[in-house]
Amino acid sequence: MKPLGDVLRRIHLVEPERPPGYEPPLAPAPTCAICNDAGYLRRDVPTSHPSFGKLFPCDCKVREQNERRSNELGRLSNLDAFTAHTFDDFDGSIPGVQDALQSARDYADNPDGWLFLSGGVGTGKTHLAIAIAKDRLERFPMSNILFLVVPDLLDHLRATFDPNRGVSYDERFEQIRRADLLILDDLGTENTTPWAREKLFQIINHRYNERSATVVTSNHDVYEIEDRIRSRLLDQRLTTTVQIDAEDFRRPAWLPAPRPRGRR
Template sequence: MPGDPKFGKLFPCVCTAERQQAKLSRELSSLSQLDSLRHLTFESFDPSMRGTESAFRIAREYARATDGWLVLHGAVGVGKTHLAAAVANAYAARNAQAAVYFRVVPDLLDQLRATFDPENGVAYDERFQQIRNANLLVLDDLGTEHTTAWASEKLFQIINHRYNEQLPTVITSNARLDRIEDRIVSRMLDARLSRYVFVDADDYRVRGFTQSQELR
């Protein structure tokens, strides 16, 4: 009716919006690595490992609200990917129709490049929009990607969009911060949006091997 801020504007009907969301969820799920990481939950994580207690607690708190960003930074093998997957699995369990995209950053860029193939069936712009607007985006192993001008710009566009829109995002990285672009680091460390956690722990893979050797 006149006076209503929505008067004269076109909006998709609820059923259409729901179908579009379901389609987006299915397509991103098929591209995501999360299906192969369903076993990585908070229940399967061992917070008794030295140096992981704080990261475990903060990640679990983040998973309950899934608001803003969570950045897990630290050496290889300290449980960053496990905790990121646990957040994503908990979120997906609560939001059946949500579009959750979990991907190692180099693989994400490869998926974008693949859309340049006319036989791919999906236009670049469509795939790019799907990824950057996912309900929850997990960027695993940021800093391991092969840096080109194109890769750098696409990655920044995704991160900057999610920063500006304050969309739930989880980032893991074992790269030194001075090896990551300043414009990305500044967003990762913005305390108004992001919870930054440095995981100072032992490599659980080496720890498990050492323990098995001791038992022999």
């Protein structure tokens, strides 16, 4: 048989014996003086008030959630992979790109509505789209900006159906739908399932209805883009469209330029 005091101490019901003069360590001071690190607050309102007894996130919690979202979107966007895709790195001397460069700069200054960058392969659309994201992030590091190549976006959504991925489909879908600025690179005739096409439409339609800042690039003839997406994309009340008529900067000089595309 053990003495009762030892048994209770073992299960932490009584304070352990301390040497004489022992000072218990002070609890660390809270980081947030408003909520004492609880993260949530109750408003001081009378019992009849609709907010009585309800918990509201403290500013520190809102900041923390925003920072987490921003980091998560940064990880998905993977913009660090594009080291030389800033406005300063963009060669504005190439004929046909000046308007696009100016429009992209204007949009980065004030991302209101949608910007649609259309043009052939290798005309700098992706560079400009990434430069917008980088410029915004430099000015507002905690912005919720998401850059996604459209086929990758659909892969990300499909992957969330894998329970081992740690993020639910609903969470991912909401992150994409609600990003402060969404950049969809390489929109085209998505060679994918009806399910994925429907999801892409839902994202685009939500952002259209909310007038959320969105940049879209495409090297496809707009008439190849699905009707209901195209009609929203080309809505002049929302979208600034920039057609880049430049040569493919990757095309070797010996290769003749492709013939202009016609409408179907």
